[in-house]
Amino acid sequence: MSAASAGTLYVVATPIGNLQDITRRALEVLKQVDWIAAEDTRHTRQLLAHYGISRPLISLHEHNEASRAEQLLVRLQNGECGALVSDAGTPLISDPGATLVRRLRDAGIHVRAVPGPSALIAALSIAGLPTDRFAFEGFLPPKAGARQRVLESLKGMAHTLVFYEAPHRLLASLEAMQAVWGADHAAVVVRELTKRFESVQGETLGEVLAYFAAHPDEVRGECVILLGPDEPRSASPALDPAVVLGDLLEKGISAKVAAQLASRWLGLRRNAAYKLAQSLKKA
Structure with missing residues (x-):
């Protein structure tokens, strides 16, 4: 140089x-x-x-x-x-x-x-959520009321949302997110990036919240929370489920997460969407 x-x-x-x-x-x-x-x-x-x-x-x-x-x-x-x-x-x-x-x-x-x-980009690269569009929201407000207002304002976004969070506020933030989006919403928590105990947890908000509530010893280190896209405001019931699932799978999203997203967007039964996603993945 x-x-x-x-x-x-x-x-x-x-x-x-x-x-x-x-x-x-x-x-x-x-x-x-x-x-x-x-x-x-x-x-x-x-x-x-x-x-x-x-x-x-x-x-x-x-x-x-x-x-x-x-x-x-x-x-x-x-x-x-x-x-x-x-x-x-x-x-x-x-x-x-x-x-x-x-x-x-x-x-x-x-x-x-x-x-x-950059923890933001590193987390996106391994979470398995859509990366063609995303928004980085940084740290949420520490006070419950302000945090809830911010999350409510983000509901309906048709792209991945990324947050940084301190370990002592992780459970509170996940609970607040679940109250806004529901337990079935696609979510991943990435911890301790590039360190010895790096971990990637979850498929849904309910799963990651239950996991960290049951493993308080793992609520440590800087955390990145990623939420999958919300239901598009202009979603059309005429969309072909196979096309939607195929597009999601091509982006590298797992069959399970793809089925969750397609079931919300298209009103499909999740089991049916998952079976279709699996068959498309094999094909």
């Missing part, structure tokens, strides 16, 4: 669990910049030590981002180059950094992406 450019901020994605999930370009950038702005300097120092990198660290979190942005702007205008990292994954995705990037771009500073890990 060529030397890091003066007056440039590099937004660098870092591992979400497995420390080997970092690009060669990211390591080169982190070695060459004048400083690294980090959400938690202690956390980032461990990553840098693992790769034998020693660079000045500057804290940048939600409580000091506005003032820190002005300080870093001056340093970049004076010809320095820096990197922005979060605790894990891609900065700005439910992490600090948006205020800094906006301020720098407004001032004409070059901001360059050094892409890499």
